Amino acid sequence: MYELLIIGGGPAGMTAAVYAARKKMNALLITKEFGGQPMWTMEIENYMGYQFITGPELMAKFEEQVQRFATPIKYEEIVQLRRNDDGSFTLASDEGNEYQAKSVIIASGKRPRRLEVPGEEEFTGRGVSYCATCDGPLFAGKSVAVIGSGNSAVQAAIELGGVAERVYLVVRRRYRADAILMDKLRALDNVVELVGYVAKEIVGGQVVEKFIISQTEGNETKELAVQGVFIEIGLKPNSEFVESLVKLNGEREIAVDCTTGTGIPGLFAAGDVNNGPDKQIVIAAGDGAKAALMAYNYVLRHA
DSSP, rough: OEEEEEEESSHHHHHHHHHHTTOOOOEEEESSSSSSSSGGGGOOOOOOOSBBBHHHHHHHHHHHHTTTTTOOOOOOOOEEEOOOSSSEEEEEEETEEEEEEEEEEEEOOOOEOOOOOOTTTHTTTEEESHHHHHHHGGGTEEEEEEOOOEEEEEEEEHHHTTSSSSEEEEEEEESSSSSHHHHHHHTOOEEEEESSSSEEEEEEEESEEEEEEEEEHHHHOOEESEEEEEEOOOOEEEEEGTTSSSOTTSSBBBOOTTTSBBBBEEEEEEEGOOOOOOHHHHHHHHHHHHHHHHHHHHHHOEE
């Protein structure tokens, strides 16, 4: 029986692990891998203490700090979470293992949202990508398309603009990106902005060859001759394993109060999986710290 089990190895989960270790809690961190969404980001300029750092570099520093402490780590995925009659929790993993804990922090983060258009699934890994940081170098000197309107889409277009010959940025209605990113985007001469279009189909043979888009208001259809399509249309919370236990909002995020509490004693949710405000690394890390302190207080009260 652990005092605390932390689900997820992103900024929230790793921060929670450090704070739990400092309180000398008997804790376990379960994650598929370390890093989370920042691993897809090449430029971070708003994390205090670093004027500029890449996502992988920052997450390496997080992981190094976690590894300094004695918190055990399991590389598994939690597929079920249930509350027992005595108020403790049982967690089941994809490896068939079960774990018992007095308190739990859900920091399972989010995953890329899919377009759900013909060709997307077929060409995933063969031109369709959800990570410009990971796959961008593979498209050096080629033409690619990015679809999305927020910071992640604009950042992807900027990163790809540094390696690809041409980048088409497809935006459904209007941009939702920060002004500083828009300035960087428009300083590039190889990015073509296509505002007012949606995805229709991804076409190719062995790999992607065309990306077909159509106007949101009108009948015009365009065929973009590209070798890559980068999908940046948002994220879905990894909350399915707990949906029967906690309250979710319309975006399937876990509803929490100002202490990261879920309304179920001993169960907390931190980082992007909860319904907190703007999704930022510093907010996720703060959530993780808060959740660990709340879990410590909960276990102490129920010792």
